[in-house]
């Protein structure tokens with residue numbers, strides 16, 4: 505269970521008490537002007553640059569392990585070849601954000617109640633601040649960031665026209681990536697680069713673009729939802745008193761649903777970063793290393809997220825779970841679920857939502873989302889949530905017996921969609937778009953770090969099979 509009643513941020517001297525904020529109600533809490541996120545990043549830049557300088561000076565020739573042919577042929581698993589500041593993934597214990605696990609983050613990061621909007625889950629703004637600066641923000645800092653994002657959230661009319669021109673049949677993720685790339689029209693980084701900005705200053709317009717993009721993702725996503733599925737407010741109106749996801753939830757028609765709104769906050773906060781090697785984060789970093797601006801880099805990341813072995817798995821899980829429910833009925837026995845799992849495996853398909861390239865235990869994000877379900881009667885009693893949870897107990901045994909996957913446990917995608925479905929968001933081709941709002945809060949901070957650290961263009965050595973054989977025979 506989440507410790508909903510612990511006044512976490514309220515313990516810090518600068519923050520208003522959580523109870524006070526909640527009692528005051530949405531939009532009525534006043535905050536003194538405070539440090540902006542850009543000021544907070546500027547503070548850490550010199551020490552990070554110094555740390556990199558020292559690493560290079562002291563350890564440039566130290567080895568981090570050997571490269572085997574199996575690494576080259578096996579998707580580079582396990583090779584330590586990327587710098588990534590925001591989070592580290594441990595195969596047994598899962599993700600930590602600047603050293604903080606998900607439960608740790610839930611204890612210290614400001615929630616809606618802390619800034620005067622209803623909600624007890626982590627605000628994605630709080631996670632963004634942590635990922636960018638390594639520091640836990642105060643409630644005032646998060647409120648200030650929320651206000652900045654609301655002020656920058658409206659879409660330019662050229663982008664609205666571009667989104668409206670997409671055929672409804674175009675997958676929402678393809679629309680999303682195209683829309684994000686189009687915003688490069690207004691990139692401050694691209695404009696500054698063409699004017700000859702100094703390399704040491706690259707990070708500043710990179711951060712400006714990143715904040716601007718994060719601010720606009722909800723409206724882009726909501727406009728796509730409205731155009732394709734006809735749901736939501738249609739004009740993506742932004743309430744300056746609401747947080748980023750409070751606004752998003754309102755735009756897609758869930759503004760009055762506190763459970764859904766807080767679920768979206770939790771989902772988006774904890775999907776944000778999963779260290780650097782996953783397909784979407786890695787892609788943003790790779791494309792950004794060519795000094796493509798944040799819009800282009802993140803658009804490329806979204807196209808990777810749209811693959812079924814990565815972010816699209818959450819769409820796949822729901823389709824698969826509903827087909828199972830149709831085949832075996834609402835109160836399926838363990839035996840029926842096992843049979844269905846075997847049928848999937850024997851048909852040569854993967855069981856979506858299971859397995860992981862790094863994790864070897866159940867994904868702590870899956871656990872966090874399951875705990876959210878346990879705290880809410882509307883989810884606890886849902887037949888689809890119950891089925892997904894039952895599958896999570898049975899599938900590991902079947903996948904172990906099947907003997908292929910190195911990790912038979914559920915990953916985050918196993919849990920995320922059934923909650924959306926239960927709250928009435930049933931259009932599951934849209935689910936990965938929500939993941940796409942989230943991944944920006946992890947991938948874009950690294951782009952900023954890449955620029956203040958002066959990271960070079962990424963260019964590993966590749967080999968043909970013939971060249972490899974020739975090398976190995978030497």
Ligand SMILES: CC(=O)SCCNC(=O)CCNC(=O)[C@H](O)C(C)(C)COP(=O)(O)OP(=O)(O)OC[C@H]1O[C@@H](n2cnc3c(N)ncnc32)[C@H](O)[C@@H]1OP(=O)(O)O
Nearest residue numbers: 813814815817854855856857858859860861908909910915
């Ligand atoms: C947010 C995220 O991206 S989380 C991941 C979301 N993706 C999914 O849930 C899709 C299902 N899972 C998978 O396909 C995989 O487990 C991945 C892509 C996540 C990881 O892939 P890998 O690191 O290659 O996994 P692993 O080393 O365990 O694979 C070994 C074999 O087990 C198979 N395997 C892995 N997971 C599964 C699964 N869920 N069901 C059936 N077979 C599986 C692989 O396809 C591979 O088979 P092969 O030897 O015939 O090619």
Ligand SMILES: O=C([O-])CC(=O)C(=O)O
Nearest residue numbers: 778781782783861862915
């Ligand atoms: O880490 C990975 O490879 C996939 C994943 O779970 C994520 O990107 O969130």
